Amino acid sequence: ERETCLLRLSEMKRELAADATQWEAAMATCDAEMDAVDDVIADQERDLAENQHETNAFLAVIRQEEEAYEKQMEHYAGVRNRRLEYSHGMEQVFATLRVSSVMELIDAYTVTASKILSLWEKHGEQEQEIERLEDDTKALQ
Numbered sequence: 001e002r003e004t005c006l007l008r009l010s011e012m013k014r015e016l017a018a019d020a021t022q023w024e025a026a027m028a029t030c031d032a033e034m035d036a037v038d039d040v041i042a043d044q045e046r047d048l049a050e051n052q053h054e055t056n057a058f059l060a061v062i063r064q065e066e067e068a069y070e071k072q073m074e075h076y077a078g079v080r081n082r083r084l085e086y087s088h089g090m091e092q093v094f095a096t097l098r099v100s101s102v103m104e105l106i107d108a109y110t111v112t113a114s115k116i117l118s119l120w121e122k123h124g125e126q127e128q129e130i131e132r133l134e135d136d137t138k139a140l141q
Contacts, residue, residue, distance in 0.1 A: 093105070
């Protein structure tokens with residue numbers, strides 16, 4: 001029985017040694033797989049960092065484009081408002097002077113200037129007549 005126990009013990013030691021070898025091989029395989037996973041994770045983290053950097057760069061460009069667009073829209077709004085003010089002012093001028101176009105306004109000014117020129121000599125004569133009458137009035141007083 002002692003021999004049987006010794007045989008059994010040596011068998012168990014062999015099995016234990018075989019199991020230990022298998023466990024060591026399994027642990028080495030796990031270590032290798034963990035190293036591979038760590039490498040993949042490191043690669044993915046590098047890719048993620050690069051992608052974040054590129055995304056931030058694109059976002060900065062987009063922000064600049066949005067700011068430029070907003071400035072352009074502000075400029076457009078200013079131009080539109082000035083144009084509306086100009087149009088409104090022209091409408092007021094036309095309504096006040098009772099004309100419907102710039103050409104009609106120019107024609108009206110031309111007619112007015114012609115009338116003024118034609119009456120200028122008569123106006124001068126009337127001024128002289130007023131001065132003469134004032135002098136006569138002073139002389140009579």
